[in-house]
Amino acid sequence: MRIDIITVNPDLLKSPFNHSMMKRAIDKGIAEVHFHNLHDYGFGNYKQIDDTQYGGGAGMVMMIEPIDRCISKLQSERNYDEIIYMTPDAATLNQSTANTLSLKENIIILTGHYKGVDQRVRDAFITKEISIGDYVLTGGELAAAVLCDAVIRLIPGVLGDETSALTDSFQDNLLSPPVYTRPANYKGMKVPEILQSGNFPKIDTWRNEQAYQRTQQIRPDLLDE
Ligand code: 6GU
Numbered sequence: 363m364r365i366d367i368i369t370v371n372p373d374l375l376k377s378p379f380n381h382s383m384m385k386r387a388i389d390k391g392i393a394e395v396h397f398h399n400l401h402d403y404g405f406g407n408y409k410q411i412d413d414t415q416y417g418g419g420a421g422m423v424m425m426i427e428p429i430d431r432c433i434s435k436l437q438s439e440r441n442y443d444e445i446i447y448m449t450p451d452a453a454t455l456n457q458s459t460a461n462t463l464s465l466k467e468n469i470i471i472l473t474g475h476y477k478g479v480d481q482r483v484r485d486a487f488i489t490k491e492i493s494i495g496d497y498v499l500t501g502g503e504l505a506a507a508v509l510c511d512a513v514i515r516l517i518p519g520v521l522g523d524e525t526s527a528l529t530d531s532f533q534d535n536l537l538s539p540p541v542y543t544r545p546a547n548y549k550g551m552k553v554p555e556i557l558q559s560g561n562f563p564k565i566d567t568w569r570n571e572q573a574y575q576r577t578q579q580i581r582p583d584l585l586d587e
Pocket residue numbers: 448449450474492493494495496497498499500501502505506
């Protein structure tokens with residue numbers, strides 16, 4: 363998978379790709395991530411990429427032309443399956459979206475800043491808009507890193523233990539059951555007997571019950587889906 367990220371602040375974004383699972387995917391050649399500084403496509407000496415908004419109001423709006431130039435250059439080089447805009451005013455990222463995106467070949471991610479982008483960018487170029495939750499971040503960079511992490515770890519061959527992505531929280535719309543490791547008794551706090559029983563069918567049942575109970579308590583909305 364190739365991911366092209368268009369941003370006004372590449373440095374804010376790069377570090378997460380140099381660690382852990384995303385680094386591993388990149389080192390293995392399974393994922394390729396390229397950063398594009400929107401200012402390289404901006405106007406004049408100041409490499410301007412934003413301007414005041416029509417109709418008045420506080421906050422700058424990202425202009426269509428620098429974004430058009432950057433996206434058009436990328437599209438002249440290869441076909442893209444999705445052009446994603448990271449913005450708080452969009453549907454929220456979930457596991458199902460991450461699963462779908464992990465099967466794509468080439469995607470562009472545009473990160474918003476200021477008051478966002480000129481609506482015509484969204485109308486003309488964007489195929490999918492994603493928010494990572496109901497709160498406002500300064501820019502879409504951290505949100506893009508979150509999206510990439512959620513997607514890249516799902517690409518076949520990235521995780522060492524092939525089954526572990528499938529047993530993650532949310533893969534079946536349930537939260538994960540509790541997990542324990544040694545010691546079996548820590549200052550009187552004991553690991554549930556069942557997990558030490560070696561009876562794997564029973565352990566499976568217990569884990570499913572725990573997952574269901576946790577979900578009902580903490581995220582009952584997931585059970586409605
Ligand atoms: Cl994608 N961008 C920004 N700026 N804030 C957010 C977000 C995205 N998702 C949640 N909050």
